[in-house]
Amino acid sequence: MDVTAIVFYTMGALIVIAGLGVSFASRDSLVTCLNFLVVMLSTGVIFLLLDAPMIAVLQILVWSGVTGLAMVFAVMLVGRDNRTFRPAGIRLTKIAGGLLVVIVLAEWLRFTADTRSSLPPVPPGYGDSGGLGVALYTDYLLVVELVSLLLLATLVSALVLVDRKAGR
Template sequence: MFFLLSVPLVLFSLGVVLARSPVRSALSLVVALFLLAVMFFLLDARMIAALQVIVYAGAIMVLFLFVIMLLNLQHEPVETARPGQRTIAGAFAVVFALVLGAVALRGLPTMPGPGVEVAVTPSFGSVESLAERLFTRHALAFEVTSVLLLGAIVGAVVLARKIPR
């Protein structure tokens, strides 16, 4: 089941990056986000799965598509990379992938493999348990998020408002 989900997930994620047309890119992202939601569901994180669909696949994607349509983007302009930039970037990407791969190879054998059931409490992933964590242990983070959003709104309004003449 895991591989049934993860292979298309990786393929669609690649589609997000590689697609030339922004619309195709955005639609690939929708599918990838949905697949991710199913994965959360399989992990018993039901609340997160629901939020993933509502917030990401729903609200944020609609916003993305609106922007794309409003801007009426046809094709991504051809990017101009400095000579050698691609090679250097590629080299760093390979090194980073090797490091991550090495970590994964060292760590994976110690992880419980597929088919091993990990016991979770019945309330795991429920709205109640999420709310409990959010409003006790992470109460400060929750409040600070509202400050962050307010600051971001002020910043956005400042930058997007019509310039007074």
């Protein structure tokens, strides 16, 4: 077992434990946010192990930096009480969600049955941020422009929603 595997399994265990903390720890919203930060930072480390340094930087900047801190700010605004869970009745959404979970786990079992190999060796040039940038601005230029339009629309609509005078 080499260092890569040890780091991977440590980070995987951290992700699962902190993910359970995000979804099911009921006491305090702030604890939920901190668990979320742990999940995102550990996922960034796993991205580094998978030779995607640019994605790891994006992950840590956007998820932990922006989203995590914005959520901590929201907790400061609305209070830390997080004890309410949904009532235990069976509804259509719960059936659909449970079905989704079962389908995803079954897909994983099928993938495991088909593919039991380690990751292939890295070809030279893979993991350079430059290659990803060239791909983004040649083959995927339309997608990048659409995403920038989406972000602009989000900015404007968030301002309209929050502004007291412009709203209803």
